[in-house]
Amino acid sequence: MKNIGVIGCGNILETYLRSQEYFNNINFVSCSDINMDLAKKTASENNIKAQTVEELLSDNSIDVVLNITIPQAHFEVSKKILEAGKHVYSEKPMSVKYDQAKELLQISKNNNLYFGNAPDTFLGGGGQLSREIIDSKELGEILTGNFIFAFPGVQDFHPNPESWFQDGGGPVIDMGPYFFTTLVNLLGPAKNIRSRGVKFSDKREYKAGPKIGKFFDVDIPTSYMFSLEFHNNSIIQGFISFDVLNHKRNHVELYGTKGSIIVPDPNMFGGPVVTSMELGSEWIEHSVENKPLGKTNILNKTVRSNEAPKQSNYRGIGLSEMVNAIENNIEQRCNGELALHVLDIIESAMIAAENSTEVNMRSTCKKPTPLKDEEIQKLLK
């Protein structure tokens, strides 16, 4: 069991606090925010301490700090945490710049500190069963595939959407981590990327919160299309966009030499996984409801922005698995090398679009080892 301090008391905090109900080795004790009024309110509602960032970082009772500030602050905050001698678990992305993330990984290694990073959704029932099926080779070799993540943008529900539309924001930084991490888990590290980015309008309207009806600036592309080649030679086409009202496909389709697989939404933990083995044959559904991190655990509409009324959401497994790794002196699955490689794919996608060129990855990483149900059971309450 480790005491966890949190920096950043925004939207996603509630989901992390809930993870204490599922996992037996995380104990949130303190929270902080540049907005101390928010930190105090959060602390009193959740029976934890409110501290300034400096107080939290010098608190000897805190072992691990969860960085859930906005992406543009991840580097500065994670660096401070490491310099205070504490382990970091950061929300995605590791940083908004590859070079900064590389520096973070170096500092963590030099100081024997763990650097863990979201997303952890690939550890869910859907991600793990997909991995099992692909590893079994029953679909042959995966050669091609595609995915779409698209929605109208966070201005529809988030009261402060500006950072998603400024340098360091955008659809690939925001949602790329889920899809690229899932693909690396299934196919291994990426080799190169080609890409195209488009900005359709210079202003957007606030649709939630006190600024509703007013407009804010859009500084960066809001839709990207790309083609990503992996070291295993598969080529995957991707589309990530803040410009689509409706579609029916937040999933990944991968095509092998002997069959096809539909990998469920990489932003969530559940299933089903769907496969088809013969031309014109029925699609076969593989439920993950009997898997410890696949079972539907959200049964009613919640206020959480990232949850459908019925879903599997076990965010926090990455943090719990890292705490277990610290205690047993082993490497965690949601580790800095994986997050750095995913950020490399993200940054390379944006560079490739800007320069109309193919960009080679600077980094690589190990394919994470599959997470066995018995390992998960040890972490569950």
Ligand SMILES: NC(=O)c1ccc[n+]([C@@H]2O[C@H](COP(=O)([O-])OP(=O)(O)OC[C@H]3O[C@@H](n4cnc5c(N)ncnc54)[C@H](O)[C@@H]3O)[C@@H](O)[C@H]2O)c1
């Ligand atoms: N909202 C979601 O559904 C969701 C889901 C998964 C992951 N995430 C990730 O979680 C992170 C946080 O997202 P969110 O939606 O909670 O954002 P948010 O804007 O609601 O909250 C971020 C909080 O961080 C604080 N903050 C910013 N800079 C800071 C600094 N330097 N020091 C201390 N506090 C600082 C802000 O005051 C704010 O309260 C992001 O990296 C995002 O990508 C969000």
